Amino acid sequence: MQVTHNGKLYLLDGEEIVIYGGTLQFFRVPRDAWRDRLEKMKRHGLNTVDTYVAWNWHEPEEGKFDFTGETHPQRDLVGFLELAQDLGFYVIIRPGPYICAEWKNGGIPQWLINKHPEILARSPNGPLPRDIYYPPITYLHPTYLEYVMKWYEHVFPIIRDYLYTRGGPIINVTIDDEPSYWETIFQAFLTDYNDIVVKENGLWHRWLKENFTLDQLEERYKVKLSDYVEIAPPKAFSEPLPKVLDWHHFKIWMVNEYVKTLYHKIKGYVDVPISILDPYLLLAAWRHFYNYVKKNKLDIHLWTEFWYSFYRSFDFKEDKLGHLYYKVGIYRYYVDKLGTPPLSIETQSSLANVIERDEAELLYGLLPSLGIHNINYYLYVGGENPRGYESHNGVTWDVYSPISLDGSERQHVEPIKWIGKFLKANKDFAYSPFHAKVAFAMYEPYEALNLWGYRPENFKESVNLNEYLFGERGLLTLLAMSNVPFDVIDLENTTVEEMLKYEQIWVYSLDFMAREAQDKLAEYVEKGGNLVILPMLPYLDENMNEYRKLEEFLGVKVGEEIARDNYRLIPFVSVDAEGIDRMITRNVVREVKGGEPIAWVGEKVVGALVKKGKGSAVILGFRLQYYSSYHDMHRKFVDKILELQGVERDFKVTDRDIIVIPRGNYLAVINPRGHTVKGRISYNGIEFPKLAELEMRNRGVLFLPVNVKYGNYEIVYSTATVVGYEDGKITFRNHLSDTSEVAIKGDVRGVENGEIIEEKQEGEVTTLIVRHSSEFTLLLR
Numbered sequence: 214m215q216v217t218h219n220g221k222l223y224l225l226d227g228e229e230i231v232i233y234g235g236t237l238q239f240f241r242v243p244r245d246a247w248r249d250r251l252e253k254m255k256r257h258g259l260n261t262v263d264t265y266v267a268w269n270w271h272e273p274e275e276g277k278f279d280f281t282g283e284t285h286p287q288r289d290l291v292g293f294l295e296l297a298q299d300l301g302f303y304v305i306i307r308p309g310p311y312i313c314a315e316w317k318n319g320g321i322p323q324w325l326i327n328k329h330p331e332i333l334a335r336s337p338n339g340p341l342p343r344d345i346y347y348p349p350i351t352y353l354h355p356t357y358l359e360y361v362m363k364w365y366e367h368v369f370p371i372i373r374d375y376l377y378t379r380g381g382p383i384i385n386v387t388i389d390d391e392p393s394y395w396e397t398i399f400q401a402f403l404t405d406y407n408d409i410v411v412k413e414n415g416l417w418h419r420w421l422k423e424n425f426t427l428d429q430l431e432e433r434y435k436v437k438l439s440d441y442v443e444i445a446p447p448k449a450f451s452e453p454l455p456k457v458l459d460w461h462h463f464k465i466w467m468v469n470e471y472v473k474t475l476y477h478k479i480k481g482y483v484d485v486p487i488s489i490l491d492p493y494l495l496l497a498a499w500r501h502f503y504n505y506v507k508k509n510k511l512d513i514h515l516w517t518e519f520w521y522s523f524y525r526s527f528d529f530k531e532d533k534l535g536h537l538y539y540k541v542g543i544y545r546y547y548v549d550k551l552g553t554p555p556l557s558i559e560t561q562s563s564l565a566n567v568i569e570r571d572e573a574e575l576l577y578g579l580l581p582s583l584g585i586h587n588i589n590y591y592l593y594v595g596g597e598n599p600r601g602y603e604s605h606n607g608v609t610w611d612v613y614s615p616i617s618l619d620g621s622e623r624q625h626v627e628p629i630k631w632i633g634k635f636l637k638a639n640k641d642f643a644y645s646p647f648h649a650k651v652a653f654a655m656y657e658p659y660e661a662l663n664l665w666g667y668r669p670e671n672f673k674e675s676v677n678l679n680e681y682l683f684g685e686r687g688l689l690t691l692l693a694m695s696n697v698p699f700d701v702i703d704l705e706n707t708t709v710e711e712m713l714k715y716e717q718i719w720v721y722s723l724d725f726m727a728r729e730a731q732d733k734l735a736e737y738v739e740k741g742g743n744l745v746i747l748p749m750l751p752y753l754d755e756n757m758n759e760y761r762k763l764e765e766f767l768g769v770k771v772g773e774e775i776a777r778d779n780y781r782l783i784p785f786v787s788v789d790a791e792g793i794d795r796m797i798t799r800n801v802v803r804e805v806k807g808g809e810p811i812a813w814v815g816e817k818v819v820g821a822l823v824k825k826g827k828g829s830a831v832i833l834g835f836r837l838q839y840y841s842s843y844h845d846m847h848r849k850f851v852d853k854i855l856e857l858q859g860v861e862r863d864f865k866v867t868d869r870d871i872i873v874i875p876r877g878n879y880l881a882v883i884n885p886r887g888h889t890v891k892g893r894i895s896y897n898g899i900e901f902p903k904l905a906e907l908e909m910r911n912r913g914v915l916f917l918p919v920n921v922k923y924g925n926y927e928i929v930y931s932t933a934t935v936v937g938y939e940d941g942k943i944t945f946r947n948h949l950s951d952t953s954e955v956a957i958k959g960d961v962r963g964v965e966n967g968e969i970i971e972e973k974q975e976g977e978v979t980t981l982i983v984r985h986s987s988e989f990t991l992l993l994r
Contacts, residue, residue: 216377216384216485218514220552221586221643223384223486225303225377229640232556232587233633234261234305238314239293240270241596241610244286246620247293250594251300253616257626258633262297263558263589265390266290266308266372268364269322270602278367287599294375298382304375305488305558305589307387308368310361310475311350311395315604319347319395325360332357334394334404337448341404346605349395351407352471353416362478369482378484385486387558388475388513392468393494401457401665402448405464413442420463433459433756454669454725455756461661462501465493469505476511488514490558496543497660500703503547515551517544518559518591519576524612527565529572530912531885534872535690535839536683537576541583542701543655545647555584559591562625563614571912574628575885578914582874582881586636586643590615590629631946634936635916642916645877649700650860652715653689656704656730658755659723668778672724674749675776675800681748681836682721688747691839692719694885695851696862698874704730709737716860717743726751731762738766739826743858747833748776749803767823771834772803788835789813790820790853796846803834811857812850822857829858841886845869868892871909880917884909884949901930902954904971904982909949926993929956929978933989941993948987956980960994 222229282289312320334349375381397403410416418441427438433455447456492502548555595611595618611618615626663678754760786802787795790812805821812820819834870890874881891906918928923938933953937944947953967985
């Protein structure tokens, strides 16, 4: 028996499976309720159950382990695994050592911390408070690793006995959980100044020696050096920016070393895939994980998660699209390079006061639309914390889970059910290409500055990428809402040849950018690519030395006005372009000298088109953002930029509030705003629907087949999603309208749960309008 994969789906003994699961934490659910909750999950269409194994729960005292429920029925890991298998579930298991899980110490035993406080991470000023909810550990501390290995030596023999390859249900083992120094990696100087890290010739000095010569460090840090031990870790932003960034990258390296250590130990026990969830809890920094695992030949599957609200209404609407497109895009970029199946192991289905079914559907439907076809919902089953293991929410750990603490079912079960039906009925959807003509190129060091909110005194540009790039009004939401499906690429890892696969690349630039990255962008344009760069051109390199390659290559100068950071002092400025009147922009607007003018503030040119070599560049001296309005100038300006650079979409849609994501022989069609939309779509030479407009009355997602075969029948197009097929029957779903249009090659003899109100025959194609409830079935001859 084997668990393998083909890069898109997992294969069990060669059979493709779409992982469609939910998290049930058996240690929080009463032992006698396990069967009921699992049976409900089965009825919802789930085939996989995901669970943590909490170290401090199963080893409450040093050396005293319980995996069979002798001391508490909810410690019966063995019984849970056997029950899951009896009910036909696959199991994903996450044995830590850190599990987060909103669980005491994230699973690290308190007795270990009390006995060996030296394993705790430290701030530059000494120990951190001991009573914080997730006390950060120094991952590479030898004492900590010694105890982790002992934990593994007890839990993994159990896991090994229940692997799929041994006839059990476990198909995957996940390493740790979101290793990020308990999220203190988000703060530049909070950790980790443990003695093993900062001592002379400790881990910090070791990393410096492995990555830089002393001459290189002298240039980066602007100091004279005779030995690496002279370089103390930075403790404040008064240090040179390259040194602060190096400290950030060093901490990422320590996480990677830790993951490698755990991986090799786990490999001694398991022969199923090993995965990790969001190392560092950063995004652009995944480049470091990819580079590390490739260099060290670690076969680790990179998994991700999606969370958009905590302890408030779910609130997933169109203004979240930019961030979602970005995160899925950069994830898709690296998982494709790794060649492992994409999977969202924590797709938010809890931790919100209320999760409305339409907003849940928007999130859950967008993930497969953008390329993540394996989905696990977290936290699927509400539970209760045993005494002494209370979470942020006190006793109860049920914050609107699909299955509540008492076993009742909540409203967002509905989209979970039907999206699962679609994925299982259309396995070829996973192989349908997401083909983007446009890419957004990210330069990873910008992520750190945005994270810290740190802007060096000499910088002219704001580092607030949340406001201008990722946020509700950010550039990326504007691209998404302008019907521009885009990939995300990493400027440092991507080759010029890979860049030239895209007709257009967008770049958001701060004051600095590595020489190699600037050179790539110039070469991309020279060889025929189309660049869009805003709101400035970089003038410094990675060592903060002057470097103006793009400016010199393009023959364009962008003004040096200094951006403002104080929210109350930031102006709104109207920008004009040909055919576009008073487009609102925020913060400073810089003059652009050179090239062909395309945008103005009064008489001042603030945007220009430059044709260079075989390509072109659009340079904007302002921030292009998303503002939803009747006039919609900003989306019109995106259209104009596409037109100026000769980029045409693969589809056309008559109502621009219908968002379309092409996927080979499928179209994901989305109503993200919630008001009624109507229109027609042109795609692959077909304009449809022909008899009536496509209508979406509410927020939601449809997956429309275009020339897709189901057995002996071919759907030419449909305005409803196919959610089931058996010989002689095709079942559709359209809950966003009460009528759907289906064009099919084949004879239709009737319909269940609906009525045919119009029919047209053209050659071998029968076109029908069906009035229906949410689901209807065509009966075929």
